[in-house]
Amino acid sequence: MIIGVSGNIGAGKSSLAQILSETLGFEVVFEAVDENPYLVDFYKDMKRWAFHSQLFFLMKRFDFLKRVDSEGRVIIQDRTIYEDVNIFARNLWLLGHIDDRDWRLYKETFETISEHLKMPAGFVYIRCSVEILMKRISTRGRDYEASASVDYISSLNVLYDEWFNILEPARKIVIDGDHYDFVLSSNHRDTVIRQVSDFVSRLSAGVQAKLFE
8 A cells, every 4th residue: 555655845754754664664655856857947936837847746646656556565655646736736826826727737637647546545744833844944955945935835834734634534644743853863763653653554454454345
């Protein structure tokens, strides 16, 4: 089954995905950030490049999902296609960086390809305050992200909370990213690993139960 690791820019998704891979033996698929040829330009001029950048991420994640075979294994996905649509692209449309015509095309594209997708079995959401996110963004060395404004990160946080609140309770777990520093603290890391491991075990048990219904 596929487990999505979700969270805002700077939440620590890639770090947690790597930790889960190393400690629990899960396979991990990282977000294709460095492959996106529009991303640097996007942060310089969001209105000009927002649609191109979001369409790239949408197609990359669809390409992964149509090819992956998760039978008999757990795959950790660093951000999911559902976040692209419900949070990042939607946010850019709400901010006026994607116009109504392109937004309709984007949604129609997703709706067409989503017919061929299987939703992840569960989602791990790393919830962080804007203050913590901005601090981490400023220290992790991606120059193009330095131009991300507090308002931009704040609006993403609002949409993340709205989206996560409507997911089925059994399909989600929230990690307090302000409290648990799973990168620098071994105690915090062990706690988070245990939380995710228990969550995946519950999901796996549910999948097995459905097979025998």
